[in-house]
Amino acid sequence: MSEHITEIVIFTVLFLLVSGMGFVAARWRAPKDMAHLDEWGLGGRSFGGWITWFLIGGDLYTAYTFVAVPALMFGAGAAGFFAVPYTIVIYPLFFLVLIRLWSVSHRHGFVTPADFVRTRFDSPTLALLIAITGIVATMPYIALQLVGIEAVLKTMGVTGDSPLARHAPIIIAFAILAAYTYQSGLRAPALIAFVKDTLIYIVIIVAILYLPYKLGGWGSIFDAADAKFQASPSPNDGIILNANNQLQYITLALGSAFALFLYPHSITGVLASKNRNVIKRNMSALPAYSLLLGLIALLGFMAISAGVKPLPGAKEGTVDSNTVVPLLFDQQFPSWFAGIAFAAIGIGALVPAAIMSIAAANLFTRNIYKEYLRKDATPAQEAGVAKITSLVVKIGAVAFIIFLDPQFSIDLQLIGGVIILQTAPAVALGLYTRWLHRGGLVAGWIAGMSMGLWMLYQVPNAATGRAHFGGSAFPLSKFGFDTPKTIYVGFIAVAVNLLVVVIVTLILRAAKTPEGVDGTEPDDYLADEGDPRLEKSRTSPDAIASST
Amino acid sequence: MPTPRSDRSPWNWLLLVPIVIPLLTPLYNFDSPRLFGFPAFYWIQLSFILLGVATTSVVYQMTRRPAASVSEPSAPSASESSEASDE
Numbered sequence: 001m002s003e004h005i006t007e008i009v010i011f012t013v014l015f016l017l018v019s020g021m022g023f024v025a026a027r028w029r030a031p032k033d034m035a036h037l038d039e040w041g042l043g044g045r046s047f048g049g050w051i052t053w054f055l056i057g058g059d060l061y062t063a064y065t066f067v068a069v070p071a072l073m074f075g076a077g078a079a080g081f082f083a084v085p086y087t088i089v090i091y092p093l094f095f096l097v098l099i100r101l102w103s104v105s106h107r108h109g110f111v112t113p114a115d116f117v118r119t120r121f122d123s124p125t126l127a128l129l130i131a132i133t134g135i136v137a138t139m140p141y142i143a144l145q146l147v148g149i150e151a152v153l154k155t156m157g158v159t160g161d162s163p164l165a166r167h168a169p170i171i172i173a174f175a176i177l178a179a180y181t182y183q184s185g186l187r188a189p190a191l192i193a194f195v196k197d198t199l200i201y202i203v204i205i206v207a208i209l210y211l212p213y214k215l216g217g218w219g220s221i222f223d224a225a226d227a228k229f230q231a232s233p234s235p236n237d238g239i240i241l242n243a244n245n246q247l248q249y250i251t252l253a254l255g256s257a258f259a260l261f262l263y264p265h266s267i268t269g270v271l272a273s274k275n276r277n278v279i280k281r282n283m284s285a286l287p288a289y290s291l292l293l294g295l296i297a298l299l300g301f302m303a304i305s306a307g308v309k310p311l312p313g314a315k316e317g318t319v320d321s322n323t324v325v326p327l328l329f330d331q332q333f334p335s336w337f338a339g340i341a342f343a344a345i346g347i348g349a350l351v352p353a354a355i356m357s358i359a360a361a362n363l364f365t366r367n368i369y370k371e372y373l374r375k376d377a378t379p380a381q382e383a384g385v386a387k388i389t390s391l392v393v394k395i396g397a398v399a400f401i402i403f404l405d406p407q408f409s410i411d412l413q414l415i416g417g418v419i420i421l422q423t424a425p426a427v428a429l430g431l432y433t434r435w436l437h438r439g440g441l442v443a444g445w446i447a448g449m450s451m452g453l454w455m456l457y458q459v460p461n462a463a464t465g466r467a468h469f470g471g472s473a474f475p476l477s478k479f480g481f482d483t484p485k486t487i488y489v490g491f492i493a494v495a496v497n498l499l500v501v502v503i504v505t506l507i508l509r510a511a512k513t514p515e516g517v518d519g520t521e522p523d524d525y526l527a528d529e530g531d532p533r534l535e536k537s538r539t540s541p542d543a544i545a546s547s548t
Numbered sequence: 549m550p551t552p553r554s555d556r557s558p559w560n561w562l563l564l565v566p567i568v569i570p571l572l573t574p575l576y577n578f579d580s581p582r583l584f585g586f587p588a589f590y591w592i593q594l595s596f597i598l599l600g601v602a603t604t605s606v607v608y609q610m611t612r613r614p615a616a617s618v619s620e621p622s623a624p625s626a627s628e629s630s631e632a633s634d635e
Contacts, residue, residue, distance in 0.1 A: 084593045084594065085570040085596070088566060088599075089566065089570055091604055092564075092565075093563075212585075218584055218585030218586055219582065221585070222586070240579055241577050241589075246573040246574075250571045284605040287597050287600050287604075290597050290600075294590075294597070526554065526555060
């Protein structure tokens, strides 16, 4: 631990500096009254282009991404690069969808995707399913941010023998995070995101210039990776894809892209922006992060070239591949710069973790507390419940890491992606059509969810020797096709979901089952900032003060 | 409402390009030609980012609406200036 003292000091100083910003953020662009869910949970719905860029970017490209994608490249090669097409297709894919969601939410004061579903399909049950799906999918995602910080702490030697000592730094870090999120709401991650991204950009630019220079150039980095994969017994690794994993590559990229903007925390970032143009402009500016992500992914190959050996995992005989990037920095950078790089990853975990816990808290408050527990809750009560829920959610995430093998939370995140996809018919298609019947959507959700979980259960992981939940690549041979090709589980599950939605809708329509009243009008989907027909509750003096 | 608002525009079809092209693995699943030491698989996919940025920027510019000006005559200038100050 002593040889890491410089790194630890720089890491701690930057971490505390940023935490201080988190507390101050409550006063940043703040209205007189923070006791409203729009203010605490959506930053007053007032963020312009730059803030939204940092906020959504800080939200989608998480510490875990920065640690796990290179780890995947380190282990499997080209297959890990799916993150690049994934983050390219996502923006054109959602360009038109998100502005519709923003408009209808702005017009009706929706805070969560489940709020929209509730009004559109007149079904509290369907909204409850969407809200629970969102919360369940988000929890392990928050836990994974801790995995990112933990990889850094482990590399710096900040570990203990007992489970409590090993996790003490994480608990402290999350207690600080919880405190300033409680106080400042969405303004805290929005403000911290500036620092996070500046640090990450500096670190990556230095890394991609300095490391290839030290390691003999890009050509030799790729050659070293190629040599490693040629020598490995696994048939599916390599620096390019083989005949069998291309379908998996495409469907995983597309499926993950669909899933990303269905996650409640991404929607929170979108709804916090102040008008449609901010969102549209961001859809063309956000890919700057994809470039960053692509370059970060290649750190995995640099680690191969530099001969990095990952630290041992939680169980005997396993390795924690999440440590390859921190180790690479530790070995190749001077210790003061490694300290900055570690702080970048650590702070990079705080921004998304804060937004995710806020999103989960919004879902609980709006779609469970207000819907089922206290129908007449005032905006101030809503904000209070959301603040407390955000604390509970973070304690839950810490518990995930302390009491479960971190590998398990990675598996849960994999499941999270598949299950959040099952909200696509109600949330995404619902923005375009009311033809789908609420009963059909519930049936489709059940079918897609069962199918997805069953398929994930069938996938073994050769590397860790686990029989179930070992990955998201489902062998087509299990459907009876005579082929070694694999496909992304979520893709099949959502296809089954849609099929069931359509069939059940046809049946329910033929049987003239009541379909409820659509609370939205076609024009709502086109509303913009300054719309004269804003919901009355949004035109209280505070809301006006904060939206101008 | 004098004229019904709409998001329809032929320019939107352009968005299909950066959705479809990056998913066609046969286009780029090669080692050579290398560029600055990067195998084709990597530099081609990284250059698709530029394709995505270019396409969404064109569609944004071609379909952007003037700032909100529905009710108050002073709204456009007010919202322009507040946008400038927060960024």
